[in-house]
Amino acid sequence: MANEVQRNEIADVAGNKRVAALNPVGYPPKITPKPMAPRLESLDGKTLYLVDPRFDDSGLFLRQVQDWFADHMPSVTTKLVEMSSVYTKDDPKTWEMIKANGDGAIIGVGH
Amino acid sequence: MHAIALDSKYGVPTVAIHTNAFEKAVQSVTRMHGMPQARYTFVPQPVMGKTAEQLRAYVEGKSPISGRPVMQEVIEGLTRPAEGDGIKENKFERSTPRMVDADSDENLHRLFLENNWTDKLPIVLPTEKRVEEMLKHTSRKPDEVAGHLRSNQFRQYWEFTVEKVAVNAVMAGARPEYFPVILALASSGVSARGSTTSSMAAMVVVNGPIRNEISMNSGTGAMAPYNHANATIGRAYGLLSQNLQGGSLPGDSYMGSQGNGYAYGTMTFAENEERSPWAPFHVQHGFKPDDSTVSIFTGCRSTAFTLGVREQYWREHVRSMLRGMDAHSAPTFVLDPIAARQFIDRGGFDIKEKLIQWVYENALMPAGEYWDYQLIQNYVYPRATFGEEPYASKLKAAPDEMIKMFKPDEIHVVVVGGETNGYWRIMGCNYQKTVSVDEWR
Numbered sequence: 001m002a003n004e005v006q007r008n009e010i011a012d013v014a015g016n017k018r019v020a021a022l023n024p025v026g027y028p029p030k031i032t033p034k035p036m037a038p039r040l041e042s043l044d045g046k047t048l049y050l051v052d053p054r055f056d057d058s059g060l061f062l063r064q065v066q067d068w069f070a071d072h073m074p075s076v077t078t079k080l081v082e083m084s085s086v087y088t089k090d091d092p093k094t095w096e097m098i099k100a101n102g103d104g105a106i107i108g109v110g111h
Numbered sequence: 112m113h114a115i116a117l118d119s120k121y122g123v124p125t126v127a128i129h130t131n132a133f134e135k136a137v138q139s140v141t142r143m144h145g146m147p148q149a150r151y152t153f154v155p156q157p158v159m160g161k162t163a164e165q166l167r168a169y170v171e172g173k174s175p176i177s178g179r180p181v182m183q184e185v186i187e188g189l190t191r192p193a194e195g196d197g198i199k200e201n202k203f204e205r206s207t208p209r210m211v212d213a214d215s216d217e218n219l220h221r222l223f224l225e226n227n228w229t230d231k232l233p234i235v236l237p238t239e240k241r242v243e244e245m246l247k248h249t250s251r252k253p254d255e256v257a258g259h260l261r262s263n264q265f266r267q268y269w270e271f272t273v274e275k276v277a278v279n280a281v282m283a284g285a286r287p288e289y290f291p292v293i294l295a296l297a298s299s300g301v302s303a304r305g306s307t308t309s310s311m312a313a314m315v316v317v318n319g320p321i322r323n324e325i326s327m328n329s330g331t332g333a334m335a336p337y338n339h340a341n342a343t344i345g346r347a348y349g350l351l352s353q354n355l356q357g358g359s360l361p362g363d364s365y366m367g368s369q370g371n372g373y374a375y376g377t378m379t380f381a382e383n384e385e386r387s388p389w390a391p392f393h394v395q396h397g398f399k400p401d402d403s404t405v406s407i408f409t410g411c412r413s414t415a416f417t418l419g420v421r422e423q424y425w426r427e428h429v430r431s432m433l434r435g436m437d438a439h440s441a442p443t444f445v446l447d448p449i450a451a452r453q454f455i456d457r458g459g460f461d462i463k464e465k466l467i468q469w470v471y472e473n474a475l476m477p478a479g480e481y482w483d484y485q486l487i488q489n490y491v492y493p494r495a496t497f498g499e500e501p502y503a504s505k506l507k508a509a510p511d512e513m514i515k516m517f518k519p520d521e522i523h524v525v526v527v528g529g530e531t532n533g534y535w536r537i538m539g540c541n542y543q544k545t546v547s548v549d550e551w552r
Contacts, residue, residue, distance in 0.1 A: 018213040022237045022278045024228050025207045026260070026271035026355035034119035034145040039192050048189070053113065054493045056159035056485065064167040065128075068182055083113075085497045086490050088264055090116070099121045104189045107114045108128030109158045 046103035047077040051094070053087035058109045065106060112265045115146045126188035130156035131175040135363040136306075143267050143357075150188030152181050159485065209274075223282075227360055230349055230375065234282040245277040248290040249551055253277070258298040260356035262306040262364050271297070271355040279354055283347035288325050289340055292317060292405060294551035296348045297355065301407045301543045303377045304352040304359035309486075310367030312374040312411045313352075314443075314540055315345060316525050318393035319403035321548050322381035329381035331529025334445075336376065345379030373411050380527050386448040387526035388455055389463045396545045403548035408523075413437040413539030418532065420453035426473065432537055433474040433516065439486035440539035441521030442470060447528030450535035463524040471519040479510030 040046060050066055052059040059082065066078045079102070083091045087110075098105055114127035129137050131153045141149040153176045154169040161169075174181050211222060219236055223229050235241065246253050253274035261268045276297045280290055296303075296315065303313035317327055328338035336342050353359035361367075384391045384400075393404040415432040436442055444466070446454070460466035481487060495502035505514045523542050528534070 017215065019216050019219055019236055019238060020213040021211050021219050022239065022242055022274070023208050023211050024223075024237060024275065024278045024282060024350070024354040026269040026275055026357065027207055028269055028357055029143070029267040031143060031145045031267075034115065036146065036148060036150075037118050037122040037124045039124050040190050043186060043189060051113070051117075055489050056157065057161070058158065060161075060163060061128075061154075061158050061166045061169070064163060064170045065182075065185075067167065068170050072182070082496075083493065085499070086493045087113070088490075091113070095113075095117050095121045095123070098117065099123050102123060105114075105117055105123050105125040106128065106185060106189075107117070107125060109154065110127075110129050110133065 040104055043073060043104070044075050047079065047101065049098045049102040049105045050078055050080045051098070051105055051107040052080060052082045053107065053110060054082055055087045055110060061109055062106075065108070112140060112144065114151070115141065115144050115149055118149065119146060124189045125150070126185050127151040128181070128185070129153050130158060132156040132362075133366070134176050136366055139363050140265055150184075152177070152184035152188065154181055227358060228350075228354055229282070230346065230353075234350075235284050237278040237281040241281045242274065242277045245280050245285075245287045245290050246274065248287040249273065249294055251294070251551065257294060258300060258355075260297075260300065260302045260352060262302055262304060262356050262359060266306070266357070266364070269355060269357045271351075275355060276351055279351035280347045283343050283350050285343040285347045286325075286339070289344050289347075291403075291548050291551040292321060292325070292344050293347045293351070295405045295546045295548045296344075296407065297351050298551065299405070299407055299544060299546045301409060302352045302356055303348045303374070303409075304356065304365065305409060306359070306365045306367070308366045308368050309410070309412060310369050310371040310374075311409055312371040313348065313377050314373070314408040314411045314538060315348060315377060315379040316392055316406040316408070316527075317344075317379070317381045317404070317548075318384065318391045318406065318545075319398070319548070320401060321403035322384075324403075327381040329383035329385075329527055331531055333380040333383070333527050333529070334378055341379050341381070342376055345377035346375075348377045348379065349374060371412060378411065383448055383526050383528060386530065388448070388452050388461075389524070389526065392523070392525050393545050395463060398545065398547070404545045405548060406545040407543045408443060408538070408540040409543055410440050411538055411540040413440060414536055416534070416536040418534050420450060420457045420533070422457065425457050429470075430473050430475070433470065434476060436474075436516075436537060437486065437539045438476065438481055438484050438516050439490055440541060441517040441523075442474070442537045443523040443525060443540050443542065444470070444535065445538055446524065446526050446535040447530060447533055448526055449528075449530050449533035451524075451526050453533055466524055467519055467522045470522050471515060471517060474516040474522075475513040476516050477510065478505065478508035478512050478514045481514055481516065482506070 050062040114125045118125040153174045251273045257273045259268040327340045359365045495506040
């Protein structure tokens with residue numbers, strides 16, 4: 001019993017009891033740094049894909065982004081695409097299509 | 112997360128536009144996915160329900176976070192190279208110490224509270240002695256990996272050992288004999304502190320001999336705070352979920368807009384197998400009656416409730432309750448034994464599956480109304496347009512055609528209650544899995 005008390009309660013030099021407790025937090029994943037794609041020198045003449053995750057009226061929002069480019073940067077071609085399914089699922093077919101046909105992408109809103 | 116993949120994996124310069132409510136969450140997710148330099152900007156929350164003119168104003172306006180024009184940040188995000196190498200500035204090799212620094216009882220309680228390691232209620236400090244006592248009730252080794260948890264699919268999993276689960280079980284006030292149940296919950300991979308704006312909570316149903324071995328309550332007040340095992344197992348599941356998945360902090364790793372009172376105790380109870388007229392829930396899911404299990408439901412939010420199953424209009428009453436449910440979260444019928452037997456008397460449902468089939472056939476809604484629900488638009492409509500059944504067929508229905516709200520395998524029945532009356536309720540929640548407790552003894 002004396003040992004148990006000693007293990008959990010440590011007296012400091014002034015005789016005050018200090019408690020030793022375990023940390024309840026789990027172990028984080030090792031983070032692997034990811035590189036960014038090279039940025040474009042200019043958007044002039046480029047094709048941008050506007051990706052709609054189909055969440056909370058995001059498509060309607062992206063149409064306003066598309067209109068903004070038409071009004072302010074008409075040399076930029078914008079293509080509005082919906083993700084193939086719900087936003088929680090990866091969509092490699094769409095990403096491959098954008099990689100093959102586009103110069104950049106804007107995803108909104110969220111995700 | 113999709114923006115990170117498109118940018119880093121596919122080599123497409125990408126900018127994500129988020130709403131300002133997600134500032135900390137975006138920072139946290141990009142950092143944990145190894146791309147803290149990811150390009151993003153913010154518009155005001157909400158986007159949902161705004162007119163085209165209002166959304167155009169968002170686009171023309173400034174980021175509520177940085178105060179800079181939204182479209183300027185979009186264009187710069189696509190064209191400006193990263194300034195320096197942000198990755199090198201971050202420490203990616205981290206470890207969590209086994210102990211916290213010894214301190215006075217009062218200071219340690221404050222430390223746990225301020226570190227967001229509690230549910231804001233007093234906890235039991237996890238001393239070595241208490242944790243050792245907990246560990247005596249499993250054959251598993253303290254340093255064995257017990258599982259992995261994350262708060263949602265955009266986050267990475269965290270790992271934890273049996274000892275880490277014991278620490279959280281002690282904090283919750285659980286007795287050591289409950290530990291195999293708590294380990295089973297921890298090993299499930301299902302978090303009770305999921306981060307979704309919809310404020311989910313989890314529900315746990317315990318079946319088999321363990322219920323009586325640890326004196327769980329399946330009778331009067333089983334879902335309320337009147338039983339030590341029910342209360343502390345549920346609390347332990349909540350605490351371990353938040354601490355072993357890397358936190359559950361509002362605005363960062365928890366985005367539930369309103370929160371959910373069900374999350375306090377993680378609605379944990381035993382099924383009343385002794386008084387149920389039907390097969391136990393775990394037997395329905397492939398286990399033997401003598402197996403001890405935990406079954407986990409998530410997304411618990413909506414609840415409908417009534418008394419009895421009336422002779423003349425019971426069908427109409429149940430249909431009305433089902434129509435009032437969130438169309439995206441399937442119903443789990445939580446029945447007092449009196450109500451369960453009334454369902455048999457009224458509908459001839461001598462097995463749970465017959466009641467489930469009836470619910471499937473009678474939970475109906477006009478197609479136009481169904482598809483217009485925002486949750487259906489977010490989570491079901493995209494799957495329908497992608498051709499996934501049965502949603503694709505439902506999408507072909509005329510707006511006034513009645514369509515089924517749920518799939519039969521999404522509908523469940525659990526019996527709990529002390530027969531003080533024939534009350535029952537429908538919980539809108541999603542069954543995730545049933546896990547063996549015996550494997551963690």
